[in-house]
Amino acid sequence: MTHRRGFFITGTDTGVGKTVASCALVRGLRARGIDVGVMKPIETGVGDAGPLDARALREAAGVDDSLEEICPLQFALPAAPNVAAAAEGRGVDLGSLSRSFDVLAARHELMVVEGAGGLLVPIVDGRDMGDLAKQFDLPLIVVARMGLGTINHTLLTLREIERRILKLAGVILSEADGPLSDSDRANLEHLRGELGPLLVGEIPWMAAGEPPAKDSIAISSLIE
Numbered sequence: 001m002t003h004r005r006g007f008f009i010t011g012t013d014t015g016v017g018k019t020v021a022s023c024a025l026v027r028g029l030r031a032r033g034i035d036v037g038v039m040k041p042i043e044t045g046v047g048d049a050g051p052l053d054a055r056a057l058r059e060a061a062g063v064d065d066s067l068e069e070i071c072p073l074q075f076a077l078p079a080a081p082n083v084a085a086a087a088e089g090r091g092v093d094l095g096s097l098s099r100s101f102d103v104l105a106a107r108h109e110l111m112v113v114e115g116a117g118g119l120l121v122p123i124v125d126g127r128d129m130g131d132l133a134k135q136f137d138l139p140l141i142v143v144a145r146m147g148l149g150t151i152n153h154t155l156l157t158l159r160e161i162e163r164r165i166l167k168l169a170g171v172i173l174s175e176a177d178g179p180l181s182d183s184d185r186a187n188l189e190h191l192r193g194e195l196g197p198l199l200v201g202e203i204p205w206m207a208a209g210e211p212p213a214k215d216s217i218a219i220s221s222l223i224e
Contacts, residue, residue: 005168006037006111006132007222014117014154017144017174020052021203022114023060024143024212025172028219029110037108040071041097041132042116042123045078053114061112065104068082071098082122092124094135101136113138119157130164139167141200143221144191146175149186151191158198169222170200179205197221197224 077085201217
């Protein structure tokens with residue numbers, strides 16, 4: 001039977017702190033004694049140093065899975081996967097991504113998969129990140145940017161998840177753009193009220209390389 005325990009991390013936008021949140025989640029799960037496998041199925045903007053998001057995930061998980069297993073598709077152009085693939089004259093085989101996921105999922109107790117960008121980021125014609133989450137059969141965790149516009153972006157993402165009948169595990173708020181203004185904090189308080197029990201974590205602004213606090217994500221509510 002295919003292993004389907006885990007979470008698929010998506011964002012309300014690009015650069016919202018998905019990798020930081022994903023790594024915090026992985027470390028929190030490991031602290032509970034859970035063997036966590038990680039995957040970044042597609043990473044774009046990959047330079048000479050390799051897939052940096054995938055490397056961060058592997059380090060957080062403490063696994064010896066290869067980067068090729070963790071990140072099967074790597075593209076140089078920092079763009080949507082279909083655009084980045086076309087720039088290199090390559091295609092995206094969703095079936096190969098599922099096969100890679102199944103190999104890792106069979107090896108680990110639980111999987112944390114980080115998508116690229118947001119839910120509607122295109123992968124191939126007619127298929128997007130939301131379709132990949134459904135293909136992997138994992139509940140979504142949405143990472144939302146703290147700041148101006150977050151109410152609209154977050155609620156639109158949640159309504160799209162509901163419209164497509166996808167599983168939702170919760171929302172993590174990320175202060176990815178730096179310290180908030182007073183008006184941003186007032187906005188954020190409204191969003192907290194809108195989310196209620198769906199809010200499973202908050203990651204404040206941190207210095208480069210500084211890990212989030214261990215209690216920044218409510219691991220208990222997620223694994224229950």
